[in-house]
Amino acid sequence: MARPTPRPLRITANVLGLVAFVLAIFPVYWMINSSFLPRREIRNPVPTWVPFGGNLDNYRTVFETDQFVNALKISLLVTGLTILVSLVFAFVASVAVSRFRFRGRTTFIVALLVIQMIPVEGLFISQYKMLEAVDLLNTIVGLSIVYVAAVLPFTIWTLRGFVSGVPYELEEAAMMDGCSRTQAFFRVTFPLLAPGLVATGVFGFIQAWNEFTLALVVMTREDQRTLPLWLTTFADVNRGTDWGGIMAGSTLIAIPVVVFFLIVQGRMVGGLTSGAVKG
Amino acid sequence: MTTVDNGSAPRARRSPLPYVLIVPAVVALGLALGYPLVRQVLLSFQEYGLRQQFGNPPEWVGLENYRELVTDPYLWKVTLRSIVFCLVNAAVTMTIGVALALLMQHMSKGIRILVQAGLLLAWAMPVVAALTVWQWLFDTQYGIVNYLLTKIGFDFEGHPWLLEPLSFFFVATVIVVWMSVPFVAFTVYAALTQVPEDLVEAAEIDGASPTQRLRHIVLPSIRPVLLVVGLLQVIWDLRVFTQIYILQKAGGSTHDTNLLGTLIYRLGIGSGNFGMAAAVAMFMLVLTVALTAPYVRAMLRQEGED
Numbered sequence: 347m348a349r350p351t352p353r354p355l356r357i358t359a360n361v362l363g364l365v366a367f368v369l370a371i372f373p374v375y376w377m378i379n380s381s382f383l384p385r386r387e388i389r390n391p392v393p394t395w396v397p398f399g400g401n402l403d404n405y406r407t408v409f410e411t412d413q414f415v416n417a418l419k420i421s422l423l424v425t426g427l428t429i430l431v432s433l434v435f436a437f438v439a440s441v442a443v444s445r446f447r448f449r450g451r452t453t454f455i456v457a458l459l460v461i462q463m464i465p466v467e468g469l470f471i472s473q474y475k476m477l478e479a480v481d482l483l484n485t486i487v488g489l490s491i492v493y494v495a496a497v498l499p500f501t502i503w504t505l506r507g508f509v510s511g512v513p514y515e516l517e518e519a520a521m522m523d524g525c526s527r528t529q530a531f532f533r534v535t536f537p538l539l540a541p542g543l544v545a546t547g548v549f550g551f552i553q554a555w556n557e558f559t560l561a562l563v564v565m566t567r568e569d570q571r572t573l574p575l576w577l578t579t580f581a582d583v584n585r586g587t588d589w590g591g592i593m594a595g596s597t598l599i600a601i602p603v604v605v606f607f608l609i610v611q612g613r614m615v616g617g618l619t620s621g622a623v624k625g
Numbered sequence: 626m627t628t629v630d631n632g633s634a635p636r637a638r639r640s641p642l643p644y645v646l647i648v649p650a651v652v653a654l655g656l657a658l659g660y661p662l663v664r665q666v667l668l669s670f671q672e673y674g675l676r677q678q679f680g681n682p683p684e685w686v687g688l689e690n691y692r693e694l695v696t697d698p699y700l701w702k703v704t705l706r707s708i709v710f711c712l713v714n715a716a717v718t719m720t721i722g723v724a725l726a727l728l729m730q731h732m733s734k735g736i737r738i739l740v741q742a743g744l745l746l747a748w749a750m751p752v753v754a755a756l757t758v759w760q761w762l763f764d765t766q767y768g769i770v771n772y773l774l775t776k777i778g779f780d781f782e783g784h785p786w787l788l789e790p791l792s793f794f795f796v797a798t799v800i801v802v803w804m805s806v807p808f809v810a811f812t813v814y815a816a817l818t819q820v821p822e823d824l825v826e827a828a829e830i831d832g833a834s835p836t837q838r839l840r841h842i843v844l845p846s847i848r849p850v851l852l853v854v855g856l857l858q859v860i861w862d863l864r865v866f867t868q869i870y871i872l873q874k875a876g877g878s879t880h881d882t883n884l885l886g887t888l889i890y891r892l893g894i895g896s897g898n899f900g901m902a903a904a905v906a907m908f909m910l911v912l913t914v915a916l917t918a919p920y921v922r923a924m925l926r927q928e929g930e931d
Binding site for chain 1: 772902903
C-alpha cells in the first residue's frame with residue numbers, strides 16, 4: 347500500500363488491531379499463566395494475572411501420572427508411523443501426478459480433492475466396524491491406518507506442488523549429460539524436494555498429534571489413549587479441582603505443535619487456496 | 626509455491642510407471658476409506674443394532690432406516706441446528722476475518738506484526754488444548770469471564786455457561802470462531818496485497834469514495850478467494866465434532882445440543898445402533914460432497930486440466 351492511510355482510519359485500525367491481538371492471545375497467555383499457579387491461587391476469587399512466584403508443581407503432577415507417560419508413548423508411535431507411511435506413499439504418488447500425463451490422472455486429482463473434504467464423522471462408524479472385524483481396535487496400527495488415509499490426500503496435493511516447482515528442464519539437462527531418467531530424478535530433483543518433504547511431514551505430525559475424533563472412536567480402551575484423549579479425560583476427572591494441572595497438560599501438548607506450526611505455516615496456507623489466490 | 630506445470634513434462638508414453646507409483650496411495654485410501662464407504666452404504670440398508678452385536682446376522686431392511694430418519698422429527702431438528710450453527714459460525718468467522726484483513730492494511734507496521742503474531746498463535750493451538758483453555762475461561766466458579774463480567778457490573782457470579790443450549794452454542798461459537806479467524810484473515814490479507822495498486826488509484830482519481838473503491842474494485846478482485854475460503858468455512862463448520870463433544874461432556878444436555886457429528890457418534894458407538902448411524906452418516910456425506918463441488922472446480926481451474 348503506497349498511498350498513505352488517513353489519520354483517523356489509521357487510529358481506528360490500530361485500536362481494533364490491539365483488541366484483536368488481546369482476544370487472540372489471551373487464552374494462550376491464560377493457559378500458560380494458570381499452568382504455573384499453585385492451587386490456592388487458581389481458586390482465589392481474585393485472579394492472579396502474572397505467575398510471579400509460580401512453580402512447576404502442576405507439571406510435576408502431570409508427569410507423575412502414569413497415564414500421561416503412556417499416552418505420550420502411544421501418541422509418538424501413532425504419529426511417527428502415520429508420517430512415515432503417508433510420506434512414502436504421497437511422495438511416489440506426487441511424482442506420478444506432476445511428472446507424468448496418464449489416463450485417469452485428472453480423476454485421481456479430483457478424487458483427492460473430494461476425499462480431503464470428507465468429514466471423518468461421515469465414515470467413522472464403518473471404519474470402526476472394519477477395524478473391529480480385523481481386531482485392530484485399540485491398536486497403534488489400526489489408528490495409524492485411518493490416520494494415513496486422513497492425511498494422504500492433502501500430503502499428495504501439497505507435495506505435488508513442490509515436485510512441479512522443480513523445473514523439468516533440470517532433469518532433461520542431466521539426462522543429456524548421460525543420466526538415465528531415474529538417475530536424473532534422484533540426483534537432481536530429489537535433493538531439491540527436501541524442504542517440501544519436511545514441510546509435509548510436519549503437517550502430518552500436527553494432524554496426527556492433534557487428532558481427537560478418530561482416536562476417540564478407535565482407542566476405546568483406557569491404556570490405549572493418545573494425548574488428546576488423555577487430556578479430556580484428565581479434565582473430566584479434575585474439573586473444578588485441578589485447573590492448574592489441566593492447563594499444564596494443555597501447554598505440554600501445545601508446545602510441539604506451536605513450534606512446528608510456526609515453521610511450516612507459510613507453505614501450508616498456499617496448499618488449500620492456491621488455486622483461488624492465483625485466479 | 627508454483628503449481629503451474631511447465632508443459633514439457635513427458636507426455637503419455639503408455640508407460641505403466643505412473644500407475645505403479647500411485648498404487649500405494651490408491652490402495653491405502655481404498656482400504657481405509659473406500660471399503661468402509663461401501664460397507665456403510667450396505668449398513669445403512671440393514672437393521673444392525675444390539676442384537677447383531679451379539680452375533681445375530683444383520684437383517685436387510687431396504688430403505689427402512691432412511692424412512693425412519695425422514696420421519697423422525699429429532700433428526701430434522703438436529704440437521705436444522707447443524708445448518709444454523711454452521712452458517713452462523715461461517716458468517717461470523719468470515720466477517721471478522723475479512724474485516725481484520727482489511728484493517729491490517731491500514732495499521733501501523735508494529736501493530737500489524739503484533740496482530741499477525743497473535744493470530745498465528747491462536748491458529749497453532751491444538752483443538753483439545755484450546756477447548757480446555759476456553760472451558761477454564763468460562764468456568765462457572767473460578768472462570769475469568771464470569772469474574773470480569775461481574776467486575777464491570779453484571780451479575781455473572783457462578784453463571785453456568787454450558788447449561789442452557791443457547792448459551793452452550795454461544796460458547797461453542799466463540800471457540801470455533803477464535804480458532805477459524807486466523808486462517809481467513811491471513812488468506813484474505815494475502816489476496817488483498819495482490820490487488821493491483823493502479824486500479825485502486827485510477828478509481829480514486831475518478832473520484833470514487835473509499836467505500837466505493839472497496840465495493841467496486843477491491844472486493845470483486847478478491848472474490849475467488851472469498852468464495853473458496855467461505856466454502857471451506859461452511860464445510861468445516863458443518864462437521865464440527867470435537868468442540869461439541871467435549872463441551873457436552875463438560876455439562877449441558879446432550880439431547881438439546883447434539884449436532885450431526887455427535888448424533889452419529891451417539892447412535893452408533895454410543896448405543897450400538899449402527900444401521901441408523903450409517904444412514905445419518907450417509908446423509909451427512911451427501912450434504913458435504915454437494916458443498917465440495919464448487920471448491921473442487923475452483924481448485925482445478927488453476928490446475929489447467931481439461
